[in-house]
Amino acid sequence: MDGGPADMPNRKSPGRPQASDRSDGEARDVLIRAAANRFAAQGAEGTSLRQVAEDAGVTPAMVAYYFRDKSGLLEAVVRKGLGTLLEVIDASAATHEPGAFLSGLVRRYLSALAADPWIPQILIREVISRESPLRDLFVEEFASHAVSVVPDRVLEEMRQGMLRDDLDHRYFILSMLGMCLFPFIAHPVLGPLLHFDVDEVFADDYGTHVLELIARGAQGGAS
Amino acid sequence: MDGGPADMPNRKSPGRPQASDRSDGEARDVLIRAAANRFAAQGAEGTSLRQVAEDAGVTPAMVAYYFRDKSGLLEAVVRKGLGTLLEVIDASAATHEPGAFLSGLVRRYLSALAADPWIPQILIREVISRESPLRDLFVEEFASHAVSVVPDRVLEEMRQGMLRDDLDHRYFILSMLGMCLFPFIAHPVLGPLLHFDVDEVFADDYGTHVLELIARGAQGGAS
DNA sequence: AATTTAATTAATTGGTCGTTTAATTACAAG
DNA sequence: CTTGTAATTAAACGACCAATTAATTAAATT
Numbered sequence: 001m002d003g004g005p006a007d008m009p010n011r012k013s014p015g016r017p018q019a020s021d022r023s024d025g026e027a028r029d030v031l032i033r034a035a036a037n038r039f040a041a042q043g044a045e046g047t048s049l050r051q052v053a054e055d056a057g058v059t060p061a062m063v064a065y066y067f068r069d070k071s072g073l074l075e076a077v078v079r080k081g082l083g084t085l086l087e088v089i090d091a092s093a094a095t096h097e098p099g100a101f102l103s104g105l106v107r108r109y110l111s112a113l114a115a116d117p118w119i120p121q122i123l124i125r126e127v128i129s130r131e132s133p134l135r136d137l138f139v140e141e142f143a144s145h146a147v148s149v150v151p152d153r154v155l156e157e158m159r160q161g162m163l164r165d166d167l168d169h170r171y172f173i174l175s176m177l178g179m180c181l182f183p184f185i186a187h188p189v190l191g192p193l194l195h196f197d198v199d200e201v202f203a204d205d206y207g208t209h210v211l212e213l214i215a216r217g218a219q220g221g222a223s
Numbered sequence: 224m225d226g227g228p229a230d231m232p233n234r235k236s237p238g239r240p241q242a243s244d245r246s247d248g249e250a251r252d253v254l255i256r257a258a259a260n261r262f263a264a265q266g267a268e269g270t271s272l273r274q275v276a277e278d279a280g281v282t283p284a285m286v287a288y289y290f291r292d293k294s295g296l297l298e299a300v301v302r303k304g305l306g307t308l309l310e311v312i313d314a315s316a317a318t319h320e321p322g323a324f325l326s327g328l329v330r331r332y333l334s335a336l337a338a339d340p341w342i343p344q345i346l347i348r349e350v351i352s353r354e355s356p357l358r359d360l361f362v363e364e365f366a367s368h369a370v371s372v373v374p375d376r377v378l379e380e381m382r383q384g385m386l387r388d389d390l391d392h393r394y395f396i397l398s399m400l401g402m403c404l405f406p407f408i409a410h411p412v413l414g415p416l417l418h419f420d421v422d423e424v425f426a427d428d429y430g431t432h433v434l435e436l437i438a439r440g441a442q443g444g445a446s
Numbered sequence: 447a448a449t450t451t452a453a454t455t456a457a458t459t460g461g462t463c464g465t466t467t468a469a470t471t472a473c474a475a476g
Numbered sequence: 477c478t479t480g481t482a483a484t485t486a487a488a489c490g491a492c493c494a495a496t497t498a499a500t501t502a503a504a505t506t
Contacts, residue, residue: 018503043266045269046268050492070495121352125266128411130411131411135412170419172436173417174405174413178406193370212390217438217439237469237471239470273463284485
């Protein structure tokens with residue numbers, strides 16, 4: 001016995017924890033993971049730091065210690081998500097087989113989103129759909145790099161005859177992004193209705209569907 | 224002069240307003256419109272009733288009077304948006320030219336979303352992407368009806384040879400919804416980057432792109 | 447061994463939010 | 477004309493939240 005009453009078991013005393021107690025990963029990473037899940041499920045403004053801290057097994061004050069404030073925590077979460085997506089783009093850009101860029105990108109993209117469904121949810125809800133400080137982070141840290149590599153390769157595939165060159169490439173990018181992101185956003189409500197789940201199997205099947213669609217369209221018969 | 228000091232111009236006194244003062248529409252409708260815009264721009268949880276009330280030119284207490292509480296106000300906003308979309312579906316289902324259902328639906332859909340951009344934004348952020356009481360509203364008030372008419376007509380067009388019948392229709396619906404909704408959600412950030420604006424012209428051009436894409440695909444050359 | 451630094455909690459503070467209540471005025475019905 | 481009802485505001489209440497501060501413990505450095 002340590003003198004503490006038995007009916008208050010999980011009350012930690014202050015002070016730096018012993019190195020042997022670091023359960024799995026440092027508190028900083030645990031906080032980011034907890035925040036990513038909560039923010040994805042409830043929205044950042046609908047989540048209190050108390051909730052995040054409890055999920056992470058620490059006190060709300062740790063958020064200030066590691067991230068300065070709530071917006072700093074959100075920024076760290078977004079940075080992590082964008083980092084994952086940047087890796088996907090660079091990995092796809094590394095392969096130079098003719099015509100394999102776009103299909104590789106779609107498959108890797110869907111696979112990455114299925115592995116971390118919080119990425120598309122937070123990206124859409126907290127970043128891409130409103131004006132906010134995160135907008136600048138997104139543009140400078142991600143979009144500018146993505147725009148410098150993706151459209152070039154798409155135009156290259158157009159010249160090689162893999163893609164029609166009469167498409168407006170802005171609209172093409174919009175429709176591709178929409179197709180790839182939407183299932184992950186709508187899954188909480190549409191998943192039960194349409195009987196799909198966002199896992200690795202879905203990423204594979206749905207990726208085939210998307211690539212088939214841009215390859216031959218959905219219209220039949222007339223050919 | 225009414226005895227009030229001139230440096231406090233817009234302070235209304237309590238009591239029922241004179242019938243001639245009803246500027247445009249009743250307070251209930253003004254509140255719904257104000258809330259729709261705020262909720263779309265900042266998210267419902269990121270918007271205070273004080274903000275909405277100020278936009279509408281009334282007091283926060285009016286929210287309680289007309290909608291009981293904040294969730295009631297959000298529900299009214301969502302109901303209005305879903306009503307608009309239901310009209311779109313029914314109008315499209317009314318035309319019985321063979322093969323014209325899907326294309327008509329896409330065009331009307333995009334046109335309606337362009338006219339009221341808050342609909343897709345609120346639908347995605349507050350309804351479709353999280354578990355909440357609104358989920359049931361969405362399913363019972365909208366999805367059940369939509370599911371009872373749209374897939375039948377799509378399958379009909381498949382049998383008529385307008386659409387390939389080897390497509391998984393669930394995936395097809397997901398990709399169509401993604402393509403049609405995404406530009407309106409991503410517009411605040413992607414609009415400036417890709418140089419597009421969500422207006423009637425865009426709805427027309429982008430609708431052509433989408434229909435072209437499902438008609439013939441994006442791949443060229445090989446034909 | 448002593449001191450500084452890192453990591454953590456408890457407790458508090460100031461502010462904002464949703465909601466409620468009471469008062470107030472105009473309109474409607476008798 | 478009187479009484480009741482509909483529509484509105486002002487003011488207050490309690491809850492919760494993000495952020496801060498002070499205390500506390502372990503590790504790292506000297």
